[in-house]
Amino acid sequence: MKKVILTVSLLLPACGAYAASSGAQFLNIDVSARAVGMGSAYTAASDGAGSIGYNPAGLLGGGGVEAALSHTRWLMESSHDFAAAAFPLKGLRAGVGYSRFAAGEMTARDASGAAVGSFSNTDQAVSFNLAGRVKGLGLGAGVKYITSSLGGENASTFAADLGVSAGLGRVTVGLAARNIGPGLKYLDQSDPLPLAVSAGALAHIIPGFGVSADVTRLAHEDRTVVSVGSEYALLPALSLRAGYLAGRTTAEDDNRGFSAGAGVNLAGASLDYALTPYGELGSAQRITLRKRF
Numbered sequence: 001m002k003k004v005i006l007t008v009s010l011l012l013p014a015c016g017a018y019a020a021s022s023g024a025q026f027l028n029i030d031v032s033a034r035a036v037g038m039g040s041a042y043t044a045a046s047d048g049a050g051s052i053g054y055n056p057a058g059l060l061g062g063g064g065v066e067a068a069l070s071h072t073r074w075l076m077e078s079s080h081d082f083a084a085a086a087f088p089l090k091g092l093r094a095g096v097g098y099s100r101f102a103a104g105e106m107t108a109r110d111a112s113g114a115a116v117g118s119f120s121n122t123d124q125a126v127s128f129n130l131a132g133r134v135k136g137l138g139l140g141a142g143v144k145y146i147t148s149s150l151g152g153e154n155a156s157t158f159a160a161d162l163g164v165s166a167g168l169g170r171v172t173v174g175l176a177a178r179n180i181g182p183g184l185k186y187l188d189q190s191d192p193l194p195l196a197v198s199a200g201a202l203a204h205i206i207p208g209f210g211v212s213a214d215v216t217r218l219a220h221e222d223r224t225v226v227s228v229g230s231e232y233a234l235l236p237a238l239s240l241r242a243g244y245l246a247g248r249t250t251a252e253d254d255n256r257g258f259s260a261g262a263g264v265n266l267a268g269a270s271l272d273y274a275l276t277p278y279g280e281l282g283s284a285q286r287i288t289l290r291k292r293f
Helices: 002-015 033-038 058-063
Strands: 064-075 079-089 092-109 115-133 137-150 153-168 169-179 184-186 189-191 196-206 207-218 224-233 238-245 259-266 267-275 283-290
Touching: 033 224, 033 238, 033 259, 033 267, 033 283, 058 092, 058 115, 058 153, 058 169, 092 238, 115 153, 137 184, 153 184
Parallel strands: none
Antiparallel strands: 064 079, 064 283, 079 092, 092 115, 115 137, 137 153, 153 169, 169 196, 184 189, 196 207, 207 224, 224 238, 238 259, 259 267, 267 283
């Protein structure tokens, strides 16, 4: 089992969104194609169900009942799926989310690189979030239950997300802390959760055009990530997006920071797509379907 864990610890820095010094790296994978198209600069976005995973205070941007489904064709034949719903609850906005990362069958290798069999890796998280307004501020909090299955061994833990947002004219600002909690432990090996603290702003420059920017501190990786994005409503039903995220990987490859996407909105539903290149590792493609009822 220790050999399997070693292999996964070497694999995850390539598969994850950031170089890994913590466990449960699937929590860093984006859950919204719209967010990815904007360079993942999404802390200040008030996007209802689409804000789950970024800032729970963003739930306040929705109305009525919403549902979202997202699928990501991730790197190295792995995949990530996400489902969420948001709804009013006694004067508040509530949201539930479910995410699942599947790496599929992988070859286990020991420290010398010799094959020692195969194994599969599946990670899941279920969250419940609440958001409300206090003296003009949007406040949000969420709790999630995280499970991981690796080579027949299982681990689980709880974590919390906290967020705040505020509107300042045409600018919205946000602050969020994600994955606060104890780490995952496999046998005698324990890894902390990928604790991240983000501050961001979203400005609507002119009608139909907005720009966003985030600064994220990855506590256990001892790294700071800066991201910027833009969205332009080319037509009432069509939006184009582009973004750049600096510091996502340790590789000196500027192409790995760019992302682009588009969205189509019809009859209260939206379909979003985003593409992120990762150099020799290939590209990650995401599609998200959302509906308001």
